[in-house]
Amino acid sequence: MCQLLGMNCNTPTDIVFSFEGFRRRAGLTDCHSDGFGIAFFEGKGIRVFRDNRPGHSSPIADCIKQYNIKSLNVVAHIRKATQGDVNIENTHPFIRELWGENWVFAHNGNLTSLPDMTESIFQPIGSTDSETAFCYMLSQLKSRFAKKPNEQDIFAAIQEITKELTQRGTFNFILSNGKWMIAHCSTNLHYLTRKAPFGKAQRIDDDNVIDFRDYAKETDKVTIITTFPLTKDEHWNKMMSGGFVMFKDSDKVAEILGVESEIIDDGTLGVQTFA
Amino acid sequence: MCQLLGMNCNTPTDIVFSFEGFRRRAGLTDCHSDGFGIAFFEGKGIRVFRDNRPGHSSPIADCIKQYNIKSLNVVAHIRKATQGDVNIENTHPFIRELWGENWVFAHNGNLTSLPDMTESIFQPIGSTDSETAFCYMLSQLKSRFAKKPNEQDIFAAIQEITKELTQRGTFNFILSNGKWMIAHCSTNLHYLTRKAPFGKAQRIDDDNVIDFRDYAKETDKVTIITTFPLTKDEHWNKMMSGGFVMFKDSDKVAEILGVESEIIDDGTLGVQTFA
Numbered sequence: 001m002c003q004l005l006g007m008n009c010n011t012p013t014d015i016v017f018s019f020e021g022f023r024r025r026a027g028l029t030d031c032h033s034d035g036f037g038i039a040f041f042e043g044k045g046i047r048v049f050r051d052n053r054p055g056h057s058s059p060i061a062d063c064i065k066q067y068n069i070k071s072l073n074v075v076a077h078i079r080k081a082t083q084g085d086v087n088i089e090n091t092h093p094f095i096r097e098l099w100g101e102n103w104v105f106a107h108n109g110n111l112t113s114l115p116d117m118t119e120s121i122f123q124p125i126g127s128t129d130s131e132t133a134f135c136y137m138l139s140q141l142k143s144r145f146a147k148k149p150n151e152q153d154i155f156a157a158i159q160e161i162t163k164e165l166t167q168r169g170t171f172n173f174i175l176s177n178g179k180w181m182i183a184h185c186s187t188n189l190h191y192l193t194r195k196a197p198f199g200k201a202q203r204i205d206d207d208n209v210i211d212f213r214d215y216a217k218e219t220d221k222v223t224i225i226t227t228f229p230l231t232k233d234e235h236w237n238k239m240m241s242g243g244f245v246m247f248k249d250s251d252k253v254a255e256i257l258g259v260e261s262e263i264i265d266d267g268t269l270g271v272q273t274f275a
Numbered sequence: 276m277c278q279l280l281g282m283n284c285n286t287p288t289d290i291v292f293s294f295e296g297f298r299r300r301a302g303l304t305d306c307h308s309d310g311f312g313i314a315f316f317e318g319k320g321i322r323v324f325r326d327n328r329p330g331h332s333s334p335i336a337d338c339i340k341q342y343n344i345k346s347l348n349v350v351a352h353i354r355k356a357t358q359g360d361v362n363i364e365n366t367h368p369f370i371r372e373l374w375g376e377n378w379v380f381a382h383n384g385n386l387t388s389l390p391d392m393t394e395s396i397f398q399p400i401g402s403t404d405s406e407t408a409f410c411y412m413l414s415q416l417k418s419r420f421a422k423k424p425n426e427q428d429i430f431a432a433i434q435e436i437t438k439e440l441t442q443r444g445t446f447n448f449i450l451s452n453g454k455w456m457i458a459h460c461s462t463n464l465h466y467l468t469r470k471a472p473f474g475k476a477q478r479i480d481d482d483n484v485i486d487f488r489d490y491a492k493e494t495d496k497v498t499i500i501t502t503f504p505l506t507k508d509e510h511w512n513k514m515m516s517g518g519f520v521m522f523k524d525s526d527k528v529a530e531i532l533g534v535e536s537e538i539i540d541d542g543t544l545g546v547q548t549f550a
Contacts, residue, residue, distance in 0.1 A: 045366065087318050089318055099398065122372065124375060126319065
């Protein structure tokens with residue numbers, strides 16, 4: 001299995017505080033040391049850093065810390081390999097162009113069977129279930145919509161495709177096109193939104209403390225989505241199985257609540273809202 | 276305009292000696308300071324680094340120098356913007372997945388008109404002529420070949436598509452799928468192959484000297500393709516207008532010679548060889 005980290009903001013924000021805790025789980029406080037990757041949207045473009053070395057000690061990860069990149073949308077992943085060798089082509093997040101946009105995807109889980117990809121528009125490059133599932137999702141979207149539809153239609157279609165893929169195994173994911181961020185929970189995913197009044201937070205993985213008042217403006221809003229909470233003294237919303245969230249400018253614009261149980265077998269996906 | 280750098284080898288090789296000279300042209304010895312990018316193939320995967328800061332002073336470029344990445348195929352670009360703003364989405368090299376492979380492309384030149392992309396399978400994300408031309412090329416290839424054809428067919432198809440695109444302007448490019456590297460010259464492109472017996476070379480841009488005997492094994496072969504020669508004391512092959520080369524494991528496996536003139540108007544593309 002792996003761990004996921006996503007950030008969606010209303011102002012370009014530095015993810016270093018969260019990423020520095022997160023990457024300790026890649027070999028120090030946890031065992032997700034089979035490579036890491038992080039993609040920062042900058043406009044429609046992406047800066048992406050990958051390494052097959054453990055995130056906690058990778059020089060590439062050190063470089064990210066020094067560079068202080070600010071972004072509206074970030075997707076990161078630390079890997080504990082289940083399917084596929086430990087190499088760069090199997091390192092999340094995966095990226096494809098869809099409708100003239102970069103789409104970025106990271107997965108935590110394990111799909112024990114995969115759809116037939118013979119005729120798929122998008123083809124996996126590596127050998128992970130994750131990249132195959134992402135390519136399947138994008139191919140389905142492109143087949144359904146020759147041109148980019150509105151966000152409600154995208155959200156609804158992703159739910160349908162996800163419902164199909166979750167029949168094949170555990171499928172926690174974070175997905176972003178640089179405007180919005182969608183997350184789906186099969187087993188473990190948590191989120192919070194930091195906004196005024198800002199306070200302090202202490203990282204779980206090394207006790208480091210930050211006072212967001214030293215960095216944030218009154219109007220700033222930052223949503224963090226991650227497998228397990230990164231701080232001790234903040235309220236993290238635990239997503240339920242089958243739950244979806246869609247964030248834009250750090251606001252939750254759509255949600256499917258999911259169910260307490262980890263197994264969805266009644267075909268329902270909870271209550272949908274779209275703001 | 277811009278400058279291009281490509282490397283194709285028979286053993287994973289560190290590009291730092293070439294890249295350190297090349298990136299001085301991004302603000303010190305030349306004016307190509309509107310961002311840089313470099314993609315290193317590692318197996319079927321890619322490590323890519325981009326910055327919209329000048330390559331000569333970018334902390335990302337400093338990180339590359341320290342990290343000592345070894346690769347069989349590298350494509351790099353320093354930009355002097357002609358079309359499109361200076362931002363990450365307009366930073367070469369551009370990358371797309373075709374037939375389950377990463378294809379990496381960098382362009383030097385200026386296309387004064389562009390093909391209609393409305394129905395194109397691949398869509399540009401940024402606003403450069405270069406990315407549009409790349410997407411057009413890939414869409415044409417995918418339309419002609421649903422499955423990956425052999426390398427001769429790829430080389431021939433790229434010639435045809437390039438011939439069409441060169442009607443629209445200057446189109447020097449380097450393209451790689453991680454196995455082979457194809458380069459096309461409209462105006463300026465040079466290459467050399469370093470192999471035993473190895474000797475010394477001195478960089479043009481800062482007079483730094485390397486003795487390849489300190490690094491290379493007897494069987495190593497390294498081909499460098501670049502806009503203008505990077506060293507003083509090596510023989511660089513100047514490509515002619517309309518010329519194509521295809522390298523694999525550092526060997527030239529196919530070539531179109533092109534013509535001395537910078538204008539091709541007789542519909543011929545010189546003599547083709549395929550080894």
